[in-house]
Amino acid sequence: MNKHLIIDSVKCTGCGLCELACAINKTGQCQPYLARIKIWREETRGIFVPMTCQHCDNPPCASACLMNVITKDPATGLTIRRLEGCIGCRACQLACPFEGCSYDYLQEVIVNCDHCGGNPECVKYCPTGALRYISTAEALDLERSAEAARRCGIAGLVKGDRR
Amino acid sequence: MKNIVIIGNGAAANSAAETIRKHDLEVPIVMVARENLPEYSACALPDCLSGWVDRSQLFIKQLTDYPQMGIQTRFGLEIKQIDTRERILISDQETIAYDQLILATGSRAIIPPVPGRDLLGNFVVKTVGDIDAILAYKARKVVVVGSGNIGIEVAEALQISGCQVTIVELMEAILPRIFDQEPAGRISRILSDRGIQVLTGERVLKISGDQRVETVTTDCRSIACDTVIWAAGVKQNVEVASAAGVKLGELGGIEVNSRMQTNIDGIYACGDCIESIDMLTGYPTLSLLWPNAKRQGQIAALNCLGQEMAYEGAVSLVAEDIYGITAVSMGLISRALAREEIRVLEGQDNELYWRVLVMDDRIIGMQTIGMSYGLGAVMALMKNRTPLSEFHRVAADPDLARRVAWYLPAQRFLQE
Numbered sequence: 001m002n003k004h005l006i007i008d009s010v011k012c013t014g015c016g017l018c019e020l021a022c023a024i025n026k027t028g029q030c031q032p033y034l035a036r037i038k039i040w041r042e043e044t045r046g047i048f049v050p051m052t053c054q055h056c057d058n059p060p061c062a063s064a065c066l067m068n069v070i071t072k073d074p075a076t077g078l079t080i081r082r083l084e085g086c087i088g089c090r091a092c093q094l095a096c097p098f099e100g101c102s103y104d105y106l107q108e109v110i111v112n113c114d115h116c117g118g119n120p121e122c123v124k125y126c127p128t129g130a131l132r133y134i135s136t137a138e139a140l141d142l143e144r145s146a147e148a149a150r151r152c153g154i155a156g157l158v159k160g161d162r163r
Numbered sequence: 164m165k166n167i168v169i170i171g172n173g174a175a176a177n178s179a180a181e182t183i184r185k186h187d188l189e190v191p192i193v194m195v196a197r198e199n200l201p202e203y204s205a206c207a208l209p210d211c212l213s214g215w216v217d218r219s220q221l222f223i224k225q226l227t228d229y230p231q232m233g234i235q236t237r238f239g240l241e242i243k244q245i246d247t248r249e250r251i252l253i254s255d256q257e258t259i260a261y262d263q264l265i266l267a268t269g270s271r272a273i274i275p276p277v278p279g280r281d282l283l284g285n286f287v288v289k290t291v292g293d294i295d296a297i298l299a300y301k302a303r304k305v306v307v308v309g310s311g312n313i314g315i316e317v318a319e320a321l322q323i324s325g326c327q328v329t330i331v332e333l334m335e336a337i338l339p340r341i342f343d344q345e346p347a348g349r350i351s352r353i354l355s356d357r358g359i360q361v362l363t364g365e366r367v368l369k370i371s372g373d374q375r376v377e378t379v380t381t382d383c384r385s386i387a388c389d390t391v392i393w394a395a396g397v398k399q400n401v402e403v404a405s406a407a408g409v410k411l412g413e414l415g416g417i418e419v420n421s422r423m424q425t426n427i428d429g430i431y432a433c434g435d436c437i438e439s440i441d442m443l444t445g446y447p448t449l450s451l452l453w454p455n456a457k458r459q460g461q462i463a464a465l466n467c468l469g470q471e472m473a474y475e476g477a478v479s480l481v482a483e484d485i486y487g488i489t490a491v492s493m494g495l496i497s498r499a500l501a502r503e504e505i506r507v508l509e510g511q512d513n514e515l516y517w518r519v520l521v522m523d524d525r526i527i528g529m530q531t532i533g534m535s536y537g538l539g540a541v542m543a544l545m546k547n548r549t550p551l552s553e554f555h556r557v558a559a560d561p562d563l564a565r566r567v568a569w570y571l572p573a574q575r576f577l578q579e
Binding site: 010046047066085089091094095096103 | 206
């Protein structure tokens with residue numbers, strides 16, 4: 001996979017624009033429950049975590065699928081579904097620890113994030129930069145500078161720090 | 164060149180074949196199976212009865228997919244004997260030589276020895292052929308014997324398609340291997356509300372009728388019906404293997420080690436026909452579930468190719484759709500833990516009911532009725548054997564919690 005959807009939960013304010021952008025782009029409906037990215041909100045503690053498909057290397061959803069509709073795309077590394085085979089049994093939803101599989105109430109199938117074919121809608125609308133769509137090199141760069149900052153004790157000052 | 168022969172064409176067999184092909188593009192693969200059909204999903208068979216899933220949708224592969232993947236098929240062939248010294252498989256029509264053999268023979272539905280069980284109108288639900296037979300029979304009044312997941316799904320499917328359905332279960336609650344009594348009672352109430360008669364604690368004594376099924380007699384009553392569907396359990400297809408000297412375990416499945424090897428060199432086994440180790444207890448178990456079979460197929464294939472890979476153990480995960488209400492069971496149930504000390508965390512929130520079983524401060528099972536966020540997180544905590552005290556400590560600290568934020572939805576189920 002050469003591009004990643006990076007989630008920085010520290011920057012997320014739980015505004016929900018990503019959910020709306022996703023739902024409108026994918027289903028045409030302005031309903032957050034139809035989105036493929038969902039924010040876990042804990043208002044009292046101020047924890048907001050956007051959760052979506054992580055496109056795991058050996059995805060547990062694929063092994064749980066009763067109809068073998070979930071596969072890894074060899075070209076992009078994404079976890080993709082053959083939706084006409086899906087019977088909506090929700091086994092993949094139970095196997096996924098990241099809430100990456102969401103039930104599409106309109107088509108009665110389970111869907112996951114597909115990075116909108118390389119131009120994710122949620123990233124465009126994220127006002128705080130909590131969601132970013134960057135290449136592997138950039139992602140590793142961020143990891144490195146964040147780790148360096150942690151080790152130097154200057155967390156929070158370096159670009160891309162995720163605390 | 165060495166070849167690999169796979170007996171079977173179910174979840175385990177196909178996942179083994181696909182894994183071999185993914186890692187080795189050249190090794191010849193031969194698949195042998197009794198049914199002359201491409202791979203289909205056995206789990207969706209009841210959905211096909213109700214018409215929710217089209218018959219053609221059941222098939223995961225087409226027959227032409229096999230040659231495309233470089234797999235030779237010998238479908239419609241029943242292996243009668245395995246010669247482990249010469250390494251050949253013997254059937255009535257031909258013999259097939261193998262260098263390495265993967266047994267994925269699966270299981271078959273059993274009909275207990277009850278008088279009248281060969282009358283017209285007795286069915287099981289295990290193969291596409293069974294479904295075709297039931298659809299062609301045009302049932303009106305049906306008795307489903309046994310209430311495992313297949314029994315419940317078939318009862319629901321037939322009720323939806325307009326039949327009058329009665330479920331007869333020997334144990335005191337329905338779904339005895341999958342749910343505890345309390346959630347089973349709730350599911351039972353959903354079924355009764357829709358007009359399915361649920362009889363528990365009753366044993367079927369005989370089936371009577373003139374050529375066709377007319378009455379089912381249990382130890383409490385007799386029920387007039389025209390169809391009996393047996394969902395009373397399965398038996399592992401191990402006869403041919405066991406005659407060839409493959410060792411069986413005490414539960415009746417083929418005994419394998421964690422690399423899916425049997426006691427005979429060059430023979431691997433996976434899927435319904437084996438006894439695997441339960442991930443949570445470490446005891447042997449017969450796991451008859453699709454995801455476990457697929458994983459075992461992968462492990463057998465990798466070891467067959469010489470990559471050492473150990474199976475992490477089987478874990479049960481069952482999702483039932485009962486009239487649009489999702490009922491989920493994962494891990495173990497309290498009946499399986501009768502001799503252990505367990506704690507039960509139970510709760511109800513509007514339409515959602517949950518029950519978490521905790522042993523030694525670790526989640527060992529969970530059952531819910533109604534779908535919710537956070538079930539995947541509980542499953543992950545259960546598989547990781549995370550102590551609950553540790554989970555609560557991390558979840559209570561905002562900085563730590565943020566680092567494992569995907570576990571937070573599990574909190575609501577794990578409050579004391």
